Amino acid sequence: MNRFRFAWLAVALFALSPAFAIGQRAFTPPEGIAFKRVTITSEGTRMVGxxxxxLSHGGKKRPTIVMCHGWGGTAAGLRRDAVVFARGGYFVVTFDYRGWGASDARVVLVGPAPKEKQEGAFTAQVREVRGVVDPIDQTTDLLNTVHWVHGEAQCDADKIGLWGSSYSGGHVVYAAARDQRIKATVSQVAAFDSRWVIANEQARQATFAKATQRARGEAGYPKPFARELGNLIGAPIRERMINYAPVEDAGKAPNCAMLFVIAENEELFDNADHGILAHKRARGPKKLIVVEGIQHYGIYREKRAHAQQLALAWYDEHLKP
Incomplete structure (x- = not known):
């Protein structure tokens, strides 16, 4: 079996991408749901959550779910799921990664910093790093959102779960291995290994050549929201993926309950090298569910409601008394 068979990198993740178009539209929450936009700071950059x-909970502490979007998506695409989880009795947080959706982006200097500074502050021309896919940055944003939610009055800090889908399904396992406060994760149709960037000699040379160019100032970041890999929105920062393999982290969170939901007919990568292997390596409470009769995108279409209920049942078992 080929761990690096990532056919999904040559197809559009349009199941995650509608949020890209609707993210800025006004959102009216359903009846009975309290909705609020918040500011989360990650590495000094403002993110929108x-x-x-x-409403009936009146701001009381509740078990909490932090949700993160996949490749090319935004938090707006998670609202349907967030509402379902909120109705299930949870305090739910979604957010846009830095450089995506409504969040601000990291900035880099266009030229040298001026010599004259006032208490470390100066005026300069900068360029934002927007619409690129960097799993290290994205997981940092996720972990900072977990830090943020600990300060929320409605968050029961002893009962925090994470939810991720497709590319972010690996993010939640990566985060759980690094923050023992996370008690449960749900990863649906998740990719758990980005080492395809060095899977063969040609890929290895291309990845390291671009990294060298960037380190020497001979190349910048990709254009925002570039379609470098098929129709995928957002070019990858390949050198940041060399060691990004959440499948290796699944066994590092023995106190976290992990649910892995996979599509029976997954066509974009080999389940044996991703969800099945991650489940095998997990050391805490764990469960592997195969959703029959669907391919990757079926989890967002005909089986979306089913997947929501699978997640709710898992959270209810591990985050509620």
Missing amino acids: ETFSL
């Missing part, structure tokens, strides 16, 4: 809860 959204919270969902039941």
Whole structure:
């Protein structure tokens, strides 16, 4: 079996991408749902988050779910799922990664910094790093969102779960291995290994050549939201993926309950090298569910409601008394 068979990198993740178009539209929460936009700071950069809860809970502490979007998506695409989880009795947080959706982006200097500074502050021309895919940055944003939610009055800090889908399904396992406060994760149709960037000699040379160019100032970051890999929105920062393999982290969170939901007919990567292997390596409470009769995108279409209920049942088992 080929661990690096990532056919999904040559197809559009349009199941995650509608949010890209609707992210800035006004959102009216359903009846009975409290909705709020919030500011989360990650590495000094402002991210936009959204919270969902039941109005009837009146701001009381609740088990909490932090959700993160996949490759090319935004938090707006998670609202349907967030509302379902909120109705299930959870305080739910979604957010846009830095450089995506409504969040600000990291900035880099266009030229040398001026010599004259006032208490470390100066005026300079900068360029934002927007619409690129960097799993290290994205998981940092996820972990900072977990830090942020600990300060929320509605968050029961002893009962925090994470939810991720496709590329972010690996992110939540990566995060759980690095933050023992995370008690449960749900990864659906998840990719757990980005080492395809060095899977063969040609890929290895291309990845390291671009890294060298960037380190020497001979190349910058890709254009925002570039379609470098098929129709995928957002070019990858390949050198940041060399060691990014959440499948290696699955066994490093023995106190976290992990649910792995896979598509029976997954066509974009080999389940044996991703969800099945991650489940095998997990050391805490764990469960592997195969959703029959669907390919990758079926989890967002005909089986979306089913996947929501699978996640709710898992959170109820591990985050509620």
